[in-house]
Amino acid sequence: MEPSLSTEVILTHPRQSLGNVQFDWTPQPGNYLDLQGKTYAVLERRHKYQLKAGRYRLQNIALYVQSAKRPSEKSLVNGRWVVGDATCCYNANSEIIRCAVNPEGPCDSCRFYEELKVS
Incomplete structure (x- = not known):
């Protein structure tokens, strides 16, 4: 097996390489x-x-990142983890963004919580 390639980690704002x-x-x-x-x-x-x-070879991998806190609330939706409570209609179903009305959370005490209506 080939050794894994070094990955450059780049902070998006302010734009700088983290190494x-x-x-x-x-x-x-x-x-x-x-x-x-x-x-x-x-x-x-x-x-x-x-x-x-005559062959393409992987030369470089770059990850673009931003500073973040690990979310304490996650929901499993269609085989992937999303931030927050996915039963709320305001949940963004995103791995990065919780929702528009309460992006910092927490979901369990959010006054905007409204159950997602499934049709």
Whole structure:
């Protein structure tokens, strides 16, 4: 098995490289990672390829991240984890954003909670 490729971690705002990291897992958008004592949400994952001897080879991986707190509330929706209580009609069904009316949460005491109506 080939050794894993180093991944550059890039903070989106202010735009700066946080360095190159060897991961023993494959961070995807919506995942959280801890780096240098801080927690980041993965927003985007990009791959760069190079044509060499008639074949494309993976040359570089970049993760674009933003500072974040790990959410304490998560719901499993169609096989993926989303932030907050997915039974609320205001839930964004996103790995990164909880909702528009109470983005910081928590859901359990939110005065805007309204049960999602399933038709």
